[in-house]
Amino acid sequence: MHYLNQKYKYTNCFYFRGMEFKKVPFPNHIFVLVFWVFFLPFYSIAQISNDTIRYYHNAITNPSEPLDLPSGIQFFTKKKQIDLKTNDTLNAIYDLRLLSIAEFKIGNNFNSESHIVEALDLIQSMNSRDTLINARVGLYNQLGRIYRASDNFSEAIKTYDKALAIANKLNDSVVILNNKANIYKDLSEFNNALAIYTLLNEKHSLLNNDKQKSLIIDNLGNIQAKLNLPEALENLQSALTLREKNSDIVGLHASNTHLSEYYLDKKDTINAVNYAKKALSLSNKINSNSFKLESISQLMGMNKNPLIHEYRKLTDSIAKAKQVAENKNAFLKYNVAEEQKKTQASKLLQEIESRKRLAYQSLALVIFLILIGSYFIYRNRYRKAKIEEIYKTETRIAKKVHDEVANDVYKLMTSLENNSNIDNKLIDEMEKIYTKTRDISRENSAIDLNQDFGIQLNDLLLGYKNSNVNVITRNLSKVPWYTIHELNKTAIYRVLQELMTNMRKHSQATFVTLVFKKVGSKIHINYLDNGVGCDLSKKNGLQHTESRIASLKGTIIFESKQGDGFKASIII
Template sequence: MYRLQLILAIFVFFLPISSKSQTSIDSSLHYRKAIINPSQPQDLASGVHYFSKKKNQDLALRDTLNAIYDLRLLSIAEFKIGNNFSSENHIVEALNLIESMQAKDTLINSRVGLYNQLGRIYRASHNSAEAIKTFDKALLIANKLNDSVIILNNKANIYKDLLDYKNALRIYSFLFEKRSHFSNDYQTTLVTDNLGLVQSKLNIPEGLQNLRNALKLRQKNNDIIGQHASNTHLSEYYLDRKDTTKALLYAKKALALSDKLNSSSFKLESISQLMNLNKNPLIHEYKKLTDSISNAKQMAENKNAYLKYNVAEEQKKTQASILLQEIESRKRLAYQALALIIFLIFIGSYFIYRNRYRKAKIEEVYKTETRIAKKVHDEVANDMYKVMTSLENNSGIDSKVLDEMEKIYTKTRDISRENSAIDLRQDFGLQLNDLLLGYKNDKVKVITRNLSKMPWENIPELKKTAIYRVLQELMTNMRKHSQATFVTLVFQKEGSKIHINYRDNGVGCDLFKKNGLQHTESRIASLNGTINFETKQGDGFKASVII
């Protein structure tokens, strides 16, 4: 029992959907027929209303193929009503939708239909040259006989409008010979009717019979649009032969059919034909003037939407070209930026490498100095001390020799001390203070300012080592050569730089940078620092260090 209820529920659930889908298909077929072959005055208007709504629904559902189909039918309906501009706009919209699709090259039938309709609009707009071009474009891609028949017939109509009856006859005659291959009576009556009219213009006897045969078959098939064309052509046939009675008869029939179609363009055509039958010269003059004004207005407005479409396509290509140029420009900028970044990285790497290399060289120099100092102390000084000790026990050695050897030992020890390793793990401020106080004695006063205030813990070890050695060199130089009794050292921190100002009250000298001072300059320069000396005889010695 439960299973039966479930089946019934599913059936009831899906039934409305299936029913709705079938209703939609039936409605589309009904309104398509109302547009293609209208039989009531309201058919075209109702078809436009239905497919306008359906087009919006299909676009909302992104059903592009059905939207193109809707637009094509809307264009046909508007054209039959006489709204050429609206008809053109629908074609443009449809062509734009095709261009937006990836599979646009496969939509041949849609393109053929749209180009054919466009050619008809060109014809109605009195733009024969563009109409022929458009029909030829449609013929190039048409792959069905039915399509080719319609397009060739429409192309021949252009020649007929231009009074080029020979070219028109050539095409109509070719199609008439192929009529056995036509798929429906519509194509047969279309070709037969147009062939009959052209034959009548060229006074070919078969013309009247072909016109009558076409009308008879159209009446049989209840083709109201076709009957309108046949009656108009028969009216024209008798008018050409001055039989105004029959010409008026067929013209009135065409007018009645245009009322049935509720088409302003067909009605205008019928009224125009009736005016041609009127013998009043003022009416003929009025018609000639209105036709001239209408044609001029049509040409002035130039509302060919496909021309706009072509312009739009050119604009798209131009925009695409501009966009491509912008992309290329952005690529060039990106490449330039990348090249600049690589260059900056290269320059940065160079300076980093150079800095590391310089640092490594400085460290190597300090290590070498320390190694030499250790070697001087451990080997030379110790050996010298042993020799002195052994000679002191020898009574035959001159005391002057021992004094000289002691001097040599003292110098060796001093060299070792001056270049011995600095333990930077200790408080550097205290180490530097001990160094400077080591040069203080009863004759020399050493005064420092701001030494204890300096943030030594934030200063790199290489700078500390350089400062230590430079001050050691200055103080040693002072003790050996200056005869100074007063030395001042002022320390300052400005940004990342350390400023040290040295001054003593010694005898001064003519500045000549010997090995010691040269070595001092080299130490400071290796760390991108500067050291300046200022001295003269009798005015002491000054040095300014920035590191």
């Protein structure tokens, strides 16, 4: 399992736990490299010795000479080609994983990412892909490192979470959590990073790997230094000692870099420069361009020359712009390609079922929509028909009251007036009855909606104006009444008629205002008088007004107190 403890570097891989690697003297590098370049194509995979594979594995995971990484890349590139030709997919995945690590250490992030994608693609093509947990965990972890190096922190965290979701070994989980904490450190979310490093430090006693222990202690010290915690220096020095004991060159580079940062933050330039130079020396041994760049950049940052700082600023800006331009994100391409493969593989089998299901679903949806539409249409028509029937009934009753009751009362009054023996009080009472029947007839008589409704409504309201009552309307003529449904106009007419009649009979008001406004498709009417008010708990005849408005899905709100006038807000 491999891991990283800074943005571009500090990587260790463990494939053969408890195994010693054979060290080959430096001159042999050239011989072996020439051998594999010219003669490997003529040999089968069975002729590659395990010692040779182990040697180049170690050259990539623990490089100590300048040619380690280039020779490892050359070897495993050829080996991958042979493994693919012989359909040895497992070894091809192993080759791609090492190639990705080597390219990443050199600084070729895009090539590193491409190798990971190719390996994931091979795993996905295998029937036993669900059993290749270790390989998938390692690949996701490596991919997270690449995203981190590309400043794609959100994708890096998602990828590490994928690895954590399937990891089933403590050492693997420790590595992934460490890398995830590094992301939080890059984002300056130091408290989140500290929480993970502290947890890992508590668990490191369960590990039998000194490199992982030193990695955890070093990263914990580094983040403690960022938070000015007193334990920082002790942990950084402990990690350095442990790495010196194990000759961990990559780890020593990390420790010296972190100690340089620590002393630089403490304004101790002498120690900061000393440790930075040690880190640069180690990066030359590792032969990693990204390691060298980081060490040189750190030394340049301690130089007081303003031109150097300007140069660093410009090179960082150019490098970042280049990285954004070249970040092709092969893993996301892999996801798209994989989905396309799945779709093509199942297309023939699913096409008939899909069409049937679509047809049934479409038919069911159409029937459902027809039923829903029919229900609402029927309910709306029924509601309108009921309201229209109510208005017709009111009009019919009003006409009967006028034609039959009022006329009969009037005839009776005329007859009684010609009879001198009849008491005048009786005639007066009969006249009151006649007046009431006439008023009822007028209040519920038919409304001619073919005429200008605004004029009719204005005539209705001003009809209640006299020497004692002043009626004022605002914006009535500005309302586009032709856009309002006839049922709504009828309801407005009747409701205002009832309010004005109620005002004349009971309120003793001297001043009435009505303000009209159209908001969207709704008409807003605010009624106000200065009468004696009323007790709304009794409602009197207001229930009929409320039900008339509610039947058209409108609202009417009354406000009144005894002696404090009467208000009504209508929305319809």
